[in-house]
Amino acid sequence: MGSTDRVRVGVTLAADYQQVATTPSDIWQHLPRLVGLTHRLNAQHVIELGTRSGVSTTAWLYGLSLTGGRLTSIDLDPQPEIGEWPHWTFIQGDDLNPAIVSTLEPADIVFIDTSHLYEHTLAELHVYRWLARRAIVLHDTDLEQPIGAPPRPRFPVRQAIEEFCAAENLPWTNHPGCFGLGIINVRGRH
16 A cells, blocks of 8 residues: 555545444443554554454554554454545454464464453464464453353353463453453563
């Protein structure tokens, strides 16, 4: 992408980002943190697991337009209707499918916002740990009972993070609001 195209993409994404960052949603308060982390780490590649309507996707795309990086998103559902972007690849499928995982390149940041089920989240952490160079970010750390989840454990995303980080000896930080956002320090400080 040439510098003129990059500027055009950045201007358009800035407006889209401003819209999602000021419209209340289940993650809107964390969007500046996503963009800030992208900038602080000078992220060149982010893997996003779970896109739903594309709110966090828009934040990642905007942040990556500032660093010259790219986004790879994976979801069971079809691509969200947020436009086509030259620095975005969308893959429809199961993020734990070995055929999909084997096609992915390492990323500075891996973002997990999928089923919120304990076993699934723990499996994602173990699989994507090896693709994350700097940080793993998870939404819904403060969600006590996700829709469709069994009653135990309570706060399944947080439980998966705590177990994973204890086993891997990795630090993590929780940011409250909008159901919580956890950042696991894979390397360096965030």
